[in-house]
Amino acid sequence: MAADASDPARPPLPGSPRAAGTRRGGRRHAGRPTMKDVAAQAGVGLKTVSRVVNGEAGVSQDTEQRVQEAITSLGFRRNDSARVLRKGTTASIGLVLEDLADPFYSPLSRAVEEVARAHGALLINGSSAEDPEREQELALALCARRVDGLVIIPASDDHRYLAPEIAAGVATVFVDRPPGRIAADLVLSDNFEGAREGVAHLIAHGHRRIGYIGDRPGIHTAEERLRGYRAAMAEAGLPVAEAWVAPGGTDADRVRADAVRMLAGGRGGEPVTALFSGNNRVTVTLVRVLAAPERRERPVALVGFDDFELADLLSPPVTVVAQDPADLGRSAAELLFRRLDGADDEPRTVSRPTTLIARGSGEIPPSG
Amino acid sequence: MAADASDPARPPLPGSPRAAGTRRGGRRHAGRPTMKDVAAQAGVGLKTVSRVVNGEAGVSQDTEQRVQEAITSLGFRRNDSARVLRKGTTASIGLVLEDLADPFYSPLSRAVEEVARAHGALLINGSSAEDPEREQELALALCARRVDGLVIIPASDDHRYLAPEIAAGVATVFVDRPPGRIAADLVLSDNFEGAREGVAHLIAHGHRRIGYIGDRPGIHTAEERLRGYRAAMAEAGLPVAEAWVAPGGTDADRVRADAVRMLAGGRGGEPVTALFSGNNRVTVTLVRVLAAPERRERPVALVGFDDFELADLLSPPVTVVAQDPADLGRSAAELLFRRLDGADDEPRTVSRPTTLIARGSGEIPPSG
DNA sequence: GTGAAAGCGCTAACAA
DNA sequence: TTGTTAGCGCTTTCAC
Numbered sequence: 001m002a003a004d005a006s007d008p009a010r011p012p013l014p015g016s017p018r019a020a021g022t023r024r025g026g027r028r029h030a031g032r033p034t035m036k037d038v039a040a041q042a043g044v045g046l047k048t049v050s051r052v053v054n055g056e057a058g059v060s061q062d063t064e065q066r067v068q069e070a071i072t073s074l075g076f077r078r079n080d081s082a083r084v085l086r087k088g089t090t091a092s093i094g095l096v097l098e099d100l101a102d103p104f105y106s107p108l109s110r111a112v113e114e115v116a117r118a119h120g121a122l123l124i125n126g127s128s129a130e131d132p133e134r135e136q137e138l139a140l141a142l143c144a145r146r147v148d149g150l151v152i153i154p155a156s157d158d159h160r161y162l163a164p165e166i167a168a169g170v171a172t173v174f175v176d177r178p179p180g181r182i183a184a185d186l187v188l189s190d191n192f193e194g195a196r197e198g199v200a201h202l203i204a205h206g207h208r209r210i211g212y213i214g215d216r217p218g219i220h221t222a223e224e225r226l227r228g229y230r231a232a233m234a235e236a237g238l239p240v241a242e243a244w245v246a247p248g249g250t251d252a253d254r255v256r257a258d259a260v261r262m263l264a265g266g267r268g269g270e271p272v273t274a275l276f277s278g279n280n281r282v283t284v285t286l287v288r289v290l291a292a293p294e295r296r297e298r299p300v301a302l303v304g305f306d307d308f309e310l311a312d313l314l315s316p317p318v319t320v321v322a323q324d325p326a327d328l329g330r331s332a333a334e335l336l337f338r339r340l341d342g343a344d345d346e347p348r349t350v351s352r353p354t355t356l357i358a359r360g361s362g363e364i365p366p367s368g
Numbered sequence: 369m370a371a372d373a374s375d376p377a378r379p380p381l382p383g384s385p386r387a388a389g390t391r392r393g394g395r396r397h398a399g400r401p402t403m404k405d406v407a408a409q410a411g412v413g414l415k416t417v418s419r420v421v422n423g424e425a426g427v428s429q430d431t432e433q434r435v436q437e438a439i440t441s442l443g444f445r446r447n448d449s450a451r452v453l454r455k456g457t458t459a460s461i462g463l464v465l466e467d468l469a470d471p472f473y474s475p476l477s478r479a480v481e482e483v484a485r486a487h488g489a490l491l492i493n494g495s496s497a498e499d500p501e502r503e504q505e506l507a508l509a510l511c512a513r514r515v516d517g518l519v520i521i522p523a524s525d526d527h528r529y530l531a532p533e534i535a536a537g538v539a540t541v542f543v544d545r546p547p548g549r550i551a552a553d554l555v556l557s558d559n560f561e562g563a564r565e566g567v568a569h570l571i572a573h574g575h576r577r578i579g580y581i582g583d584r585p586g587i588h589t590a591e592e593r594l595r596g597y598r599a600a601m602a603e604a605g606l607p608v609a610e611a612w613v614a615p616g617g618t619d620a621d622r623v624r625a626d627a628v629r630m631l632a633g634g635r636g637g638e639p640v641t642a643l644f645s646g647n648n649r650v651t652v653t654l655v656r657v658l659a660a661p662e663r664r665e666r667p668v669a670l671v672g673f674d675d676f677e678l679a680d681l682l683s684p685p686v687t688v689v690a691q692d693p694a695d696l697g698r699s700a701a702e703l704l705f706r707r708l709d710g711a712d713d714e715p716r717t718v719s720r721p722t723t724l725i726a727r728g729s730g731e732i733p734p735s736g
Numbered sequence: 737g738t739g740a741a742a743g744c745g746c747t748a749a750c751a752a
Numbered sequence: 753t754t755g756t757t758a759g760c761g762c763t764t765t766c767a768c
Contacts, residue, residue, distance in 0.1 A: 031456070032536045034761055045739035050763065058737060075532025080512040081458070082761035084449040085744045092513075101478035101694075103471040103677070110469035113494060122509055124492045126481060141490055144448040145460075164443025168400045287681060309471070310678045313655060326469075402745055413755040418747065426753060450745035453760045 033074040042070035053078050084146060092116075093149040093336060094142035095125035096135055098176075104280065104306065104325055105153070108175070111329030112151055119337050121148065132156030143170055149336045151175060151329075157218075159184075171339035175332045177220045178349075185339070186349040187332045189323040191221050191305075194354030195228025196235075198303040198321040199276050201356060203236045206366050207274040207301060211244045211262040213255055213286065214278020214305075222247060225278050225305055241269040250281040259289045263300060273300060273366035280306035287314060303362040312359055319362025322355045401442040410438035421446050452514060460484075461517045461704060462510035463493035464503055466544075472648065472674065472693055473521070476543070479697030480519055487705050489516065500524030511538055517704045519543060519697075525586070527552075539707035543700045545588045546717075553707070554717040555700045557691040559589050559673075562722030563596025564603075566671040566689040567644050569724060571604045574734050575642040575669060579612045579630040581623055581654065582646020582673075590615060593646050593673055609637045618649040627657045631668060641668060641734035648674035655682060669732040673722075680727055687730025690723045 035049045042049070044063055051059050052067040059067075070076070084090045095112050097105045113123045124142060128135035135155040139162065142150060149171035152159075157180035166172050166184065173185040202210050212229045215222035226247055233240050246258035265271035275290075277283040283304030290300055291314075299316075307322035331350050403417045410417070412431055419427050420435040427435075438444070452458045463480050465473045481491045492510060496503035503523040507530065510518060517539035518530075525548035534540050534552065541553040570578050580597045583590035594615055601608050614626035633639035643658075645651040651672030658668055659682075667684075675690035699718050 036761075039739095046761095047739055047763085048737085051738090054763090060737065063737080075535060077508065077512050077533065077536075079453070079514060079761055081449045081452040081514055082744085083763075085447070085453055085746085085761085086763045088744075090449070099478070100481060101474045103474055106469045106471055106474055110467070110495065113468060122492070122513075123494055124490070126491055127478065140445065144445050145490075146447060146449055165445065167443060168445075284678065287678075291681060308678075310652065310676075310682070313659060314678065314681055315683055404745075414745095415747085415755060416753085419754090422747090428753065431753080447745055450760085451747075453745085453762085454747045456760075 033076045038070045038076050042066045090146050091120055092122040092147050094147040096138050096152045097127045098130050098153045098155055100127040107326040108329035111326040112333045115333035128155040130155045136161050149340055151332050171336050173332045173336045175328055183347045185335045185347050187328055188351050189354055190351045191224035192228040194321040195225035196232045197356050199229050199232035201362055202274045205363055208238055209272045210274045211272040212276050213246045213258050213282050216249050217247050243269045244272055252285045255282050255285040256289055275302050277304040280308045298367045299364050301364040316361045317359035319359045320357050322357050327352055401444045406438045406444050410434045458514050460490040460515050462515040464506050464520045465495045466498050466521045466523055468495035475694040476697035479694040480701045483701035496523040498523045504529050516708055519700050539704050541700045541704045543696055551715045553703045553715050555696055556719050557722055558719045559592035560596040562689040563593035564600045565724050567597050567600035569730055570642045570671055573731055576606055577640045578642045579640040580644050581614045581626050581650050584617050585615050611637045612640055620653045623650050623653040624657055643670050645672040648676045666735045667732050671730040684729045685727035687727045688725050690725050695720055
């Protein structure tokens, strides 16, 4: 990813708003002031300026004052690119999200930022838009900028492209989904156990025919949650009709169609009396389906994976299996800085618990 | 700043990627291969490698092949810091948000990213956590990294600290709130008109005593929205009792207390029959207050500034004056790249319209 | 306390 | 088509 010179005449950044005309006048065009400029203005050596800028000891009060004045008067700001080039470390980490616009990731991103900040590092983030190619492009662009480490929420299932980077010392932690075909640190919610618990909750409230609507297989979290669903059913000795399982993605129309089918008891099966939703997008769609006036007479129980804002204000309030995105982000960032601080043991996997929050929709008894 | 590598024993040479045993403490990007290494391995000159890496013309198929092989076998990746240092441009822009964890900013951030991407630039973002000092710290850190431009959602009301940066050519665009004490491009929602319209909507539905609960004065958006409230009331010839106006912040307890007071008709005034909320956080709190069982008998109308997810699923569904955060982000980013492409006219202010979305809560008639 | 000189890894400008 | 030579602005080293 680069702004490549396919554009031959891209003007360099305007030095100052109206310097455009001055540029060919032979005058030394006003780039930004450098340490050298500051040194000249203050009448000191270059290294002294460097000392002042970096707060190093060994500069007399008097000299420091002169340098500070020169800095302010010239509007100097250290060029970190040069610094990075020399020092080899950037004090920045990268975060590759699946989707910057998904509220689920906001607290995660924020938590990573807080940890980074506590370690004096800047966070650079971008989103893959769930596109594997874009994930790779972004991750490698961050590596080219020499971030010290990388937190990745995978959109792809093959991360071998990162092997040279990891070998070169870029600490890398995956969150929410495991890395593909390489070994690396990993932070996950306990998707299996969370789903199992959610479905067991419905069973405990008397349901025997429970539908599962979730994301596509191939997505690790979706597989785990489906596995949890099946485990809960099996533990209770309940059969699972295949018509009750719809792991077909989060597209609203698809979800709606599957839900309607299950509630009608399609393909010869009896209608389900409860639904378990594989993630928050599915849940919201299901809430809409179930809120339809004609459904009101025969209420259907619902438990959703993932919490979401206002779930408690809906009627009925929605029972969920909540992940803690901030906690995931914090754990990942801490794992990362542990590596950056020198830990070089085997990659580890951290599993974070989920929490069942009973609010009403999951406690509706079967109405069949 | 960061973990300083005051590491006296500098591990051997580049090349061996897996020399994990060599590092004693303080990890490092121990010897990544450079173009020079690639050149040596491929038996070509440095500049030839540079040409291949940057896709420049003028390299024979054969040479290119050899270079590519060397690149892969060494795991080379261009060091962008060096490139930036030389070229003076980073192809990256910074975004300073108020709060990375606020869902309102997610689409905004995403929109900025998309525009940046279309221009071949990377987006670096961070949040000020609504702390003016932190905003400055972040913005200046981004400048030190030589971002080409900056999009800022201000937390502070004095941006003179940016003057040297702007003079040095860092394009800067403010969003959502105006910059303080400097001139710069600005993208705003039409807060005044939006609030005026929202309150007028309540008046049109028969309300005469309408309360306003919003953010603190001093915050530009809050001032504008309050001004819109007063304008709508004035246009309708309605008086505004000062007990109906609570511009005291978004703290839930405070909002709840103010709402309860207004609904009870405190300080000798009659109770309000409708509430206008100054932003989404206030709105959510008010929804909770109004949803309390004891309020159900005497329903109160509500119009909120800012849309939020699931507003349509609440009962009653919430009428809002919606901003379009993605649109704000897109507009800001486009303004920014316009500057980066050389525009040097006067700073401009772009005002984006809001949309009234009637869903039910705002159409409840007065019950007084 | 202070400063001169030597790079960090890359690209621009110019040879060859 | 290819290579050589200067730096970009900073930190490091070491001499003063």
